[in-house]
Amino acid sequence: MILPVAVARGVAAGEVDRVYRRWARSRVAVGSTLRTAAGVVEVVAVDEVDPDRITDDDARAAGEPSADRVRRAFRGTRSDPVFRIGLRFAGADPRESLRDATGDLDDVVAALDRMDRRSRRGPWTRPTLRLVAELPGVRAAELAERAGRDTPAFKRDVRALKELGLTESLEVGYRLSPRGAALLAGP
Structure with a gap:
């Protein structure tokens, strides 16, 4: 519901x-x-x-x-x-506290690597994060189109990233959390 x-x-x-x-x-x-x-x-x-x-x-x-x-x-x-x-x-x-946790991100990197390895379409986690970073507040349908995905599948992907505290939902679209920004800027 x-x-x-x-x-x-x-x-x-x-x-x-x-x-x-x-x-x-x-x-x-x-x-x-x-x-x-x-x-x-x-x-x-x-x-x-x-x-x-x-x-x-x-x-x-x-x-x-x-x-x-x-x-x-x-x-x-x-x-x-x-x-x-x-x-x-x-x-x-509980994901809210994760959003600001920008310290050691090794576990998050490992989780993203596992998600990418399991994907039938290849690596998608970092490209999705970069797209959200590039276009905050843009409707999911437009982001999905840019990613070459259907909207429901794209939304599921973003929710998986949100579970790790990397993205935040806005009234329209998404944005990176501080944790997501730190991960993209990382080594």
Whole structure:
């Protein structure tokens, strides 16, 4: 499940404690966590609800102005159940502390080398980092095109680099973290 940035920020600020989704079956489990633009969000409840019983107060707790707005946003078929997913802020994204860790990068270099060796298309980690460094804030689709990749595959690659603390997501596009910049500038 992906949370919009405004909702994730609302959870972090204590203003949002739930979202509503229409799915054929629940796609999240109690205790699972989501890494969002605002930090880590934990799923604390998953309950099937009658969408007609969602109130305006429920909607505001989901970061929406009205129950009608919540219902209009549902995807899926009308016969699919609606779930209320309870959320709570669980803390900062652990990757954030990695972003500023610019000291010994030998383990990161080794991880990138392994990723490149396992790739069917050859080395991609450093070229992707250089592209992000060259074009911060550029849409993923444009970066993917420049890299000769399809957008979903390119985004997966950037997420793998983000796991190592090398890139950061922006509202649009990406940028190198201090760690990513240090790695590119390294020996």
